[in-house]
Every structure is written in structure tokens, then in C-alpha cells.
Amino acid sequence: MCGIVGYIGNKEAKPILLEGLRKLEYRGYDSAGIALANADGVHVYKEKGRIAALADRIDQETFATMGIGHTRWATHGKPNRENAHPHQSASGRFSLVHNGVIDNYEALRNEYLANVTLISETDTEVIVQMIEQFVYDGMMVEEALRRTLSLVHGSYAIALIDSKDAETIYVGKNKSPLLVGQGDGFNVVASDALAMLQVTNQFFEIMDEEIVVVKKESITIKNLQGDVQVRAPFTAELDASDIEKGTYPHYMLKEIDEQPAVMRNIITAYQGDSGKIELDQDIREAVKNADRLYIIACGTSFHAGLVGKQLLEGIAKVPTEVHIASEFSYNMPLLSEKPLFIFISQSGETADSRSVLVQVKKLGYPTITLTNVQGSTLSREADHTLLLHAGPEIAVASTKAYTAQIAVLTLLAVDVATTKDLHHDFDVIHELSLVAQAMEVLVDQKELMEHLAHNYFETVRNAFYIGRGIDYYVCMEAALKLKEISYIQAEGFAGGELKHGTIALIEEGTPVIAIATQSHVNGSIRSNLKEVAARGANTCIISMESTAEDDDQIILPEVHEYLTPLVAAVPVQLLAYYAALQRDCDVDKPRNLAKSVTVE
Template sequence: MCGIVGYVGEGEKKEILLSGLRELEYRGYDSAGIALMDQAGIHHFKAAGKLSYLEAKTAEFTSASFGIGIGHTRWATHGKPNEINAHPHLGKYSFVVHNGIIENYQELKGRLQKKGVSFLSQTDTEVIVHLFEYYNEIHTDPFCAFEKTIGDLQGAYAILLITKASPNHIFFAKEGSPLILGTDAQNHVYIGSSDAALIGKAHTVTYLEDGQYGRVYKGALEIFVQGKQILPPMVPLQRNTLYAQKEGYRFFMEKEIYEQSSVLSNAMLGRLREKDIFFEEITPSFLSHISHITFCACGTSYHAALSAAYLFERLAQVSTSVEIASEFRYKKPYIQEGTLFIVISQSGETADTLEALKRAKRSTAKTLAICNVDNSSIVRTADTTLLTRAGIEKGVASTKAFATQMLVLWMLALEMGKETMTSTEYAENIRALRKIPTATQVSTETHERIQRLSKRYLHGHGFFFIGRDIFYPLALEGALKLKEISYLHAEGYPSGEMKHGPIALVDSELFTICLMPKTTLYEKNRSNVEELSARDATICAITPEPFSLADDLIYTKHTEHPMCEFFEMMVVLQLLSLEIAIRLGNDVDMPRNLAKSVTVE
């Protein structure tokens, strides 16, 4: 959520900034803007809505001479999503863009207003540029004024600021929100809140740490910590932009559903050996003396954690709890001796999860991150990390990231359970793991059937997704997917809980998506669905077995292992949500109000 780009060089700054912002669209946004400075002065453009509106506003503008520029896509936190609240924000002679939340902005705003400063927007960000200009008037030293400014800020931020008082520099600062600096062979400097904005432009990059700030100018990066300049570690950025192409699919989400088979194979490379699991990232001592596991995550990753809890207790026989990250940090949690604290995040920048991890780091717990993005904040903070290797996921609604999280967690449960499981059970799981890439291949016949039956599910007053055992968290995930991209109300429930209240809502306009695996509590599920059918619920059963009471059947394969059914049903739920949302005419990849990377509370 929110994206930042910056550039110093002789290139066409407008196009470089807009190109970077396009690569950050997947994060979710409601407005966008750019500000550029060259010999002719400062130029700025802002627009509410899609980036195409900003592109239209800048169509006649060119900026090919040497200069600097900053850009931003905003996801509203303070103030309505309109052009006034869009970034960059303007002072008298400076512009700023900012990701994060300035927690003490009201106090700072009040101080400045008493000194006669006027504010245009409702945002917390605008206080930064006015505070900078206030200090610059006192010290007549722009960099000193910037240091004073960030010294007054409380909260999370990634900041870029340009000013006529220092026309060749971009000032930057990072605290709790990602920021990356890069250079190319022509000594151009690029800045982004994600390396996606730098791919194909920068050759080497440095990932800033919290508390680092400084300035960039032509061919040079100056990075400081507590007033002392440091030499940043530069690493190659070798990826290209081909990943961003849809390759013939209607939406990135559809492409990513189809990619799951191959990325799951990648996630197993070097880890799934002939007869056992091997993680080179984890030493035997790291997993020793673990008496409890706490999972902590948000959203889809939280559902992966709930699913994993079944696996760890069942396979590794270790006590397990699951925490919602946004609640964990405020409950004054007790973390017992011998805890392994596992955080799960697609982006590695999820603010609530990162703060929960920092809290765990202050205890005696060992910390482990399950993450898709190397060099992200969560990866750098945790004691060790298992990367999911899903590749960049452009669709806001997570698909292949969830799939790879589940696979890595299953393998980790097996690694921890190899001493407690029987040799037969362990071997059965290893064989099942090898079948997962095949289980997640999308069948043309199944996809076409889902496309046809999806037209039944465009109205009504809501959905229940139900399942038992590990399929209950999968039902939660199915309901979340549908909510995210169709905007239809959906809830996930354990099948056995329907009669404890929710069944009061059931009628023919209440759609029930039933997960009925043959390997896990099939007869129990069948009885629960029969109760719903008797009350005229419209039933879509996902199962390998014929079921006469279903209004619609989506058949899955017969298999001997529950996890093979789990992953196949996962794909079916993703496709069902996709096709319903497409029929409703929604923007599947960029659903309203949502962001890919939630970097604020």
C-alpha cells in the first residue's frame, strides 16, 4: 500500500517516475502524483483515481534535461482519497512524498499553525514539508533542517523530499517502512519503496535499515545513522520486467493461479530430498528444545497459520497457538520459555506482523519468518527465514503466496516431526508432497465448469464456506478471496458450527460452498450439508464423491492424502472467486479499498 519512486539523472524523468509507479500499482492505491525539478523550476502533477489519469495530465510535459523527481501512489489513511490529499505535498518551495503514518502529526501541526503555517490537506504527511521549511528558515542549511525534521517525527515512515533550497538533491529517511536506493552504469540514482520499481533500471541497490537517512545526487548516495555517515552495502539487482506480463491471461490473478504448480515445485527444490526434508537455512540446534509454537500473521497469511497449527500439533506433536498480528502486540502477550515464534508474511513488510516480531525478539523466543521477499524488513529482523519462492505476485488477492506458505509450513512440520512420526506416516507425507505440483495444475475441464456455474452465484444475501479440520481454515480463505474481489458478503465456518447459530440465516438465497474431502471426516461433513439442504440452502459441493443434494458439484480427484485434497480444493476456491468477480465486472487484480502490502496499522 502506497508506493514511492525517486530519480536523479539526465533521463526523461516523467517517464521514469511513471514507469516506476506502474510497477507499484499492485500494492493498491487511490491517487498518484509526481514532482520534478530542473533548471526551469519545480513542476508537479497530481490526480485522484487510476494512474492513467495522472498520465493524461502529464501527456504534454517533457523533462529530459538533468534534474530530480519524486513520485507516489497513495492509499488513504488520513483524509479522503482525492487530489488535494494526494502526494507529493507542497510547502513554499519544497515537495514531499511519504509512506507510513506520522503518529504525532496533530501535535506538530498545531505547533506550526501557531506560527502561521497554513495546511491544505487532511493528511499527516503535509506536516513534514512545512516542518522542514520551518527549520530551514532557522538554520539556512537544508540537510540540517531535514535532520531536525525527522528527529521530530514519531511513527513509521519512508520519506523523499526535494527543495529549491538544495536543487540537485533528494533527501530521504526510513523508519519502519521500506525504502531502496539504486544506481546504474550512467551514475543515475533510483529510489523505490519496492525493488519492483527499480527492476530494469538500477543495476545495484541497497536496502535501507530503520534509522537511516541521507541525500542522493548525481551518481552519489550519502547515508547516515545518528549523524555519522556509513558506507552502504550494494548488491546486484538482476531481475527483469518480464514477470509483469500477463502472458495471455485475462488477469494477473488468473496467471498466478495457473503458476502455482511450478512455484510449488520451486519451493521444494533442494528441500524435498528422496526420503526426507532438508532446510539449509535451519540448523538442528535451532529446532531443539521447542516446547511451544506461536504463529502470528494477518489476512491470508493468518489462514495459512491456522492450517499449519493442525499440521504441527498432528505431525510434530508440539503445542501450537495462532495469533492475529494486529491484536497480539496490544495484549501484553506472555511468551513462554521454549517458544518458537513464527511470523508469516507475503511481502515481509506487513506492519502489524513486523511489530509483533519485534516484540517476540525482546523475549527469549526463537523467531522464524515464512516470507516471499528476501531483504524485506521481516526477513532482516527474524533469527532465520524460510523463503517461499513464489515470485512477485501482482494480484492483490493472494494465491500462489498462500500456496507456497502452506507447502513450506507443511515441510517444516515434517522436519520437526521426524522423531515423533512413525516411519510409515513420514514416508506417506513425503510421497504426498511430490504429488502437490500435479494436484495444483488447473484442469481445463474444471475451469470451464466453474466458469459456467459461476453465473448462479451473482446475487443472494451471502455465502457460507464450510469445512472441517484443516479444511476449516481453507474455508476461511475461500470466503476471504470471494470478499476481496467480488465485494459479496462471505463467511467461513467449521461445518459442525452451523447448527450453533448461523443456520438461522439459511434459505435459498444463502449460498453454501461445502468442502467435502473424502480423506477427512467425509460422513460428518455430509450430515452437516444435509441439514442445510433440508432448509433450502443453495449448495455447491467441492468433493470427489457424487452428492445428490448439491445444486452444483465441482469434482476433485480421489486421493489418499488430505493435503493433496487441500491443495486441489484451494485452486477450485480461487477459480470460483475469480470467475464470480469477472462476471460482476470487477477489477480482479486491484480490488477497491485493498492494498497488496499493508505497511500501516
């Protein structure tokens, strides 16, 4: 959450910073601001709302070759101009942007800033005010920064500029993502490489509790003790065209349409010379040696993990549990003797999941991360990584990363089953190819999905998805998609649970959508749908060709029963998309949400 950019060089900083912020707006869009440094001092511009509002506020006559910027997702204080970043010290000398949460900011304020009047309600302002106080006490700026960060408890990624030094941007990081990019005669700072692909693809990873002194001709990385850290830059393997909408009206629609290609990308990425799926031998051994798998995830990734449990137990015969990261972190269950932890995160920066990763690594347990971002924190800190190969996902509501997670979990399950010499007739490459074809059929049914969204969701207050078995897990994701972007109160339920309480919420016209792709429970879920129809529900069925009846509204092309969640995901994503459009909601940037959840 929140996005940071910085630039120092010979070109005008303003357009580079604004373009970087636009690329990071998926991380937060409550407010935004930039600070531009030139010979006249530091010029700070802040505005509530989107980057476009900030751009309108900036004095276009202000020219600077150094600056920092921020797009905010509010944690401390309301989303307004006063709480927007950059924050300045009392004298105005220092300007700072921050992503993260400072847990002990109140104690620091009471101990170090008793005589300083704070302007904002944020924890961030405490950092910049403390730096100025330490400088007043006689410290050099870098020393004051290191001293301040050594006292801070929590997560942070920061960029700091000094009005008395137009040659330096100071950077610090702990738990929150931040990169420093290297150019020819300039250097940049960014929360995500995609923000600065317009100018460079060479980036340095910054580790926890490190600071960086960034000048236009040099990048110096140090730990909090002041020791220089030497490492080589990496090349960001991203195509700038991948992060553009092209002719699409929204990123979400583009990313839904990309799912067939993602399935094929995954096959290509994991297909060995033998023509079969071949995972890293260390990953095979780690799963083979485990007596139980623990999948840790949040939100959409949690729902993918629930499907993964079915795959890992059904195909690989490995007992598997799925846990919400934020609950597991504070309420760890009794573990088996030889657990293996699998962390699922689109961004690889999810704070709740990282908290669990830190805990289990201290206990000495092996870990695997499934992520879309190579070099992300969870990928870097886990023992092994399985990449999703989904390409950049910009829309806040995840679509292609969700199906990619399920596909990669399928590969893992089949590979482990093969390694364990378990008999199965599951040709995963063939089956995923069929999934890709089925997805292509479904993404072309946009007119049908728009029509159904109008019939079921345009004016309603709440809605329900029901299913049984693996369909129930898809229902949970379908409901999340709908509530995320259309703000309809939606819930996914196991069909048999309706009569145990939820059916009391059914009113005349309440939408109830059943997912019925599993033949062994097809009769049961249809019976559940008749129960709610008898009470006035507006019902809809999403079925597979093998389970379909004549009046079913959406019929999915036939795929293997293990992989029905991959094709069922497409229509529910499109239904949510069109429901949001019809209700005039911001599809790509739903209120109160951000793409990368980097605070607990």
C-alpha cells in the same frame, strides 16, 4: 501500502517514474502524483484514481531529469487530489512523498506549525512544512530533514526534493520499506525493487532511522545523527518477465495458474544432496528446542498458519498456536517457557506482524520468518528465514503465496519430525509432486469454475463456505478471497456451528459451499449441507475423489489428507475470480485494499 519512486540522472524522468508507479499500483490506487524538477522549478501533477489518470494530466512538454512519484492508499484524509502526494511546503520550495503513518502529527502541527495553513487532511503535509520551517530558522536542508524525522513518531518512508537544488533527492525510512537503486550515471528510489527493474537490479537496503542523500553519481547513507553508514548493494533476484501479465487478462489468473510450478520450485529449493528435504540446521534446532510454536500472521497468511498448525501438530507433534498479529501485539497471551515465534508474511513488511516481532525480540525469544521477499524487514530482523520461492505476486488477493506458505510449513513439519526421529511414512517430495499434478488438472477446469460462479455468485448478496477440521480453515480463506475481490459478504464457518446461530441467515437461494476432503468428517459435513438445503440454500460440494458422491459439483484429484488444502485452494480461488469478473469488479485491484500492509 502506498508506493514511492524517484529518479535522478541524465534521462527524462517522467516515463521512468510513471512506469515505476504502474509497477507499484498494487500497493495503492486511490490517487497518484509526481513532482518533476528542472531549471524552471518543480512541477507537481496529482490526480485521484489510477496511474492512467495521472498520466493524462501531466504536461507532456515538461522535461526533467529528476523527480519523485507516489501512488496512494489513503490513511489520513479522503482519496482526492488535495490529499494526493507529493505534498508541498507553504512556499512551494519543498515537495515530499510519504508512505506510513505519523502518530504524533497533530502534536507536531500544534507545536511547530501554528502559523502555517495546511492544504490537505494528511499527516504527511506536516513533515514537509516542518522541514521548511527549520530551513527558515537557519538549518541546512539535510539538517532540517534529520531534525524533523527525529521528532516524528510512527512509520515513514519519504523522498524529498528542493526546488533550489536540482541535484539531490533526500530519502528517509523508519518501519516502512524503501530501497535506493544504483545505476550507471543515475540513481533511483523505490518502495519495491520491481518498480525499477526496468533500469537497474542493484539496490541498497535502508535501515530504520536512516536518511540517504541521493545524487546522480553518488548515494550517501547516514543515521539521524549524521554518521555515514557504509554497506554494499545487493542484486535483486527478479526476472522482469515474472512481473508482467503476458497473455493473461489479470495477474490473479496468472498467479493461480503458476501454483503447480511454485510447488515444484519449493521442492527444488529445499531438496538437499541426499534427495531429501534439508532445512538449515539452526532452524531445525530452534524448532526442536521449543516447547510451543506461536504462528503470527494476518489475513490470508493467518489462514495458512491455521493449516500449518494442523501439520506441525499432526506430523511433528509440536504444540502450536496461531494468532492474529494485530491482536497479539496489544494483547499478548501467557507464553510457554520455551516459545518459538513463526511470522508468516507474503511481503515481509506487514506492520502488525513486525510490531509483534519487535516485542518478542526484546523478550529474547527466537524467531523465524516465512516470506516471499528475501531481504524484507521481517526476514532481516528475524533470527531465521524460510523463503516461499513463489515469485512476485502482484494481484492484491493472494493465491500462490498462500499455497506456498502451506507447502513450506509442510516441509518444516516433516523436517522437524525426521530430526526428532518420529515415525512417519510421509514422503513430502512425492506428496508435493502429486499436489502439483493435481493443481494442473484443476487450473485447466476454468470453464467449469466460470459456470459454477455464474450459478452461485453472479447476483447474490452473501455466501457461506462450510467445512470441518482442516477444511474449515480452507473455508475461511475461500470466503476471504470471495469477499476481497467480488464484494460479496462471505464467511467461512465450521459446519457444526451453523445450528448455533448462523443458520438464521440462510434464505432462499443463499449459496453454501461445503468443502469435504476429510473422510472422518465427510458424513457430518454432508449432513450440515442438508440442513441448509432444507432451508432453501443453493448448495455446492467440493470433495476429494475418496469422499466424492455422484452429484458433487467439484471433485479434487486425490492427494494426502494433510495436503488437501493445497488442492482445495485452486477451485475456490477460481470461483472468486470468476465471481468478480461477472460482477464487473477490478480483480487485481479491489477497492479499499492494498497488497503490502505497511501501516498498523
